[in-house]
Amino acid sequence: MKKEKLKIGAALGTGAIIGGLLGVLFAPKKGSETREQIKMSFINLKDKLMNVDEESIKRHIEKKLDCIDVELAKLEIIDSYKKATKQAKKVVKQINKLIDYTKKKGMSEFEDLILDLKDKAAEISEEILTNLDN
Numbered sequence: 265m266k267k268e269k270l271k272i273g274a275a276l277g278t279g280a281i282i283g284g285l286l287g288v289l290f291a292p293k294k295g296s297e298t299r300e301q302i303k304m305s306f307i308n309l310k311d312k313l314m315n316v317d318e319e320s321i322k323r324h325i326e327k328k329l330d331c332i333d334v335e336l337a338k339l340e341i342i343d344s345y346k347k348a349t350k351q352a353k354k355v356v357k358q359i360n361k362l363i364d365y366t367k368k369k370g371m372s373e374f375e376d377l378i379l380d381l382k383d384k385a386a387e388i389s390e391e392i393l394t395n396l397d398n
Contacts, residue, residue: 302336302381305377305380305384306329306333309325309329309377310329312373312374312377321369325366328362332355332381332385335354335355336355336385336388338351339351339352339388339389342392345397356382359381359385360382362378363379
């Protein structure tokens with residue numbers, strides 16, 4: 265029973281990511297617009313962090329956001345499809361860890377902002393992978 269739930273959860277998560285990536289293929293936005301939206305997502309998250317009272321939680325989330333930002337920047341300069349795919353998965357994994365952390369800490373107010381960031385990161389990843397694939 266537990267294995268079935270894990271399989272279903274993994275399938276749903278994979279489906280959501282693939283759906284987001286496919287949506288990007290048909291999105292009329294430029295990559296520069298998506299990158300600007302990612303920047304705004306980071307700004308919104310950091311603004312939201314200003315209201316968090318517990319310093320250790322604040323520092324942990326800021327550290328994770330900085331790591332995600334660095335990994336996204338690395339993704340933009342990779343010129344190999346295989347390496348870019350691996351890097352994109354790394355970015356999604358770090359965002360998922362941040363989502364898990366905020367859920368664990370009972371900070372549901374961050375969830376929508378982080379999911380928005382995840383969508384934008386998927387868009388950037390797909391754009392880069394599409395350009396490398398051509």
